[in-house]
Amino acid sequence: xxxLCGQVMWNTAVHAEFVHDHADYGFETPGFKFNWRTIKxxxxxxxxxxxxxxxxxxxxxxxxxxxxxxxxxxxxxPTIEVEGKKYTAPHILIATGGRPAVPSDSEIPGASLGMxxxxxxxxxxxPRRSVIVGAGYIAVEIVGILSTLGSKSSLVIRHxxxx
Numbered sequence: 001x002x003x004l005c006g007q008v009m010w011n012t013a014v015h016a017e018f019v020h021d022h023a024d025y026g027f028e029t030p031g032f033k034f035n036w037r038t039i040k041x042x043x044x045x046x047x048x049x050x051x052x053x054x055x056x057x058x059x060x061x062x063x064x065x066x067x068x069x070x071x072x073x074x075x076x077x078p079t080i081e082v083e084g085k086k087y088t089a090p091h092i093l094i095a096t097g098g099r100p101a102v103p104s105d106s107e108i109p110g111a112s113l114g115m116x117x118x119x120x121x122x123x124x125x126x127p128r129r130s131v132i133v134g135a136g137y138i139a140v141e142i143v144g145i146l147s148t149l150g151s152k153s154s155l156v157i158r159h160x161x162x163x
Contacts, residue, residue, distance in 0.1 A: 004050065005121045006141060008043040013148035034149055036126040043121075070094065117142060127151050 022029045058065060070082040079088045100116040115122075117138050128151060132143040135157040147153040 004047050005043055006138070008039070008046065009121075009145045010141060012039050013145045016148050034126070036149070037124070040124070129153070131156055133157075 016034060019029060019032055055065070064087075066082050066087060068082040070080045073079040073081050073086060075086070075088070077088045078090070078092055079086050080092055080094070081087075100118065102114075102116060103111045105112050114133070120142055126149055127146070130143070130146045130151045130153045132139045132146070132153065133156045135155075139155065143153045143155045
């Protein structure tokens with residue numbers, strides 16, 4: 001999940017809360033309408049722009065970015081092998097990233113009807129209703145954002161996993 005994307009969406013929900021509370025502070029605000037498409041487009045453009053800036057700064061610092069699946073080797077010098085090619089350097093940073101595990105429909109009936117937290121950022125419109133499964137901070141943030149922006153939202157957790 002893109003943490004910058006999440007921060008932008010969290011800020012969007014905060015603004016919605018502020019608008020909701022304006023009357024309590026003496027501001028007369030006639031009804032307002034939220035446009036998911038606008039924030040999605042602006043958020044995606046913002047993230048693309050920042051990613052370009054970061055990548056350009058890395059290139060200016062003469063740091064090579066090597067994308068692919070890698071593994072450390074047993075070579076005496078610090079070496080990593082990516083897609084069959086070896087790279088040696090005094091400093092190697094591995095940004096692992098990650099992919100969510102999605103259960104099959106045989107494991108959890110209907111699992112294919114859901115989406116991962118990454119799919120949240122691909123949504124083209126605000127869902128009228130949403131069910132978020134999980135108890136981690138990302139699930140809690142997403143259900144809060146969706147609910148605040150107008151989606152009738154529920155959070156589902158497994159009772160045997162609550163600490």
